[in-house]
Amino acid sequence: MSVHLLQTATSVLLKDPTASLGDVARAAGVGRTTLHKRYPTRTDLVRAVASEALDLIHSVAREVDFESDDALEDLMRRLVPLGPRVEFLLRFPGLERDEEVAGRIREMDRPVLDVITRLQGTRLRRDLPAWWILQTAYAGLFIAWEAISDGRLAPLDAPRFVLTTVFEGVQHVGTADRA
Template sequence: MSEGVVTETGVRARTRRAILDAAIETLTKQPSATLADIAAAANVGRTTVHRYFPERSDLIDAVSFDALDKISQGTKRARLDEGSAPAALARLCQEYFEFGDIFQLLFTMPDLVTRPEWQEENEDDRALLGVVERGQREGTIDPAMPKEWLLQLLWSLLYTAWEMAREKKTPKHEALGLCLRSLEKVLAVG
């Protein structure tokens, strides 16, 4: 009997994931998309979407928390406390590059990042600032560059790489390579 529960839970989890992924993709292209639009993109019925997310705001909440969770997982995988600070930031860019759809959605729907969960500094924010500060202390990141400036440049480089891959059809590996090369030059001391 417990196998049936596990299977149902697995099916529910996959369906929920399909809806969230479809929401991210659909809302990035059309921020005013309806639940019916998202259901069609997820290849499920509108009633299925309503079963998981009764209101559009419930789906937006789930997308927001899912994005934060993915960012947190990517930050952990980047191992920011290992190696030089520039190498750690390069690993972080590689991780975050894979979440281009999520970040594109955040840029497309700026009201998402004004939500309370995005306004509070979290562990990932502190880790990112910490690696920049560590690099400046160690002399591997230019201390004349304010850390807030460097973080904005990092986000700008990632955004440019995502746009090049998405809009200009630049191969992903090439866009990421240009991003990493530019980051290396931005962080360089001297």
């Protein structure tokens, strides 16, 4: 029940960041008391949704060989199915002020930033900060997930769209490095 509840809470809170615990309980088909027993406050629920999202992303990231030059492609392919979770972490207001959540996000970003930095000057542009390229990839994931949920993009096509945007949109072009 907890996984279903957190998935439902993710959807409800993404649609309406001001949704109450009662709104989440109704959408999940559970009583408000049941929800309050698990998550006494809205902050507890939001933190649980963020924590579950980070746990899922971390489990996927553990399967990626970050020493490989293909690590970014592998990670994006694995993250596309987790679109709502990534979107929640990127868009939900106030998460950046929760030091525990913010710290876990920074920890999650570190190996990805290392890969991007390693690829700059060869496959990725050197004149853009690594954090910008990372945020571009995350934005691509968000857009892909939104397009999938709207029925405009097939889930199997999404990683290619994101990766094409990252590698061709910020690709190394030789002369840009000389600036």
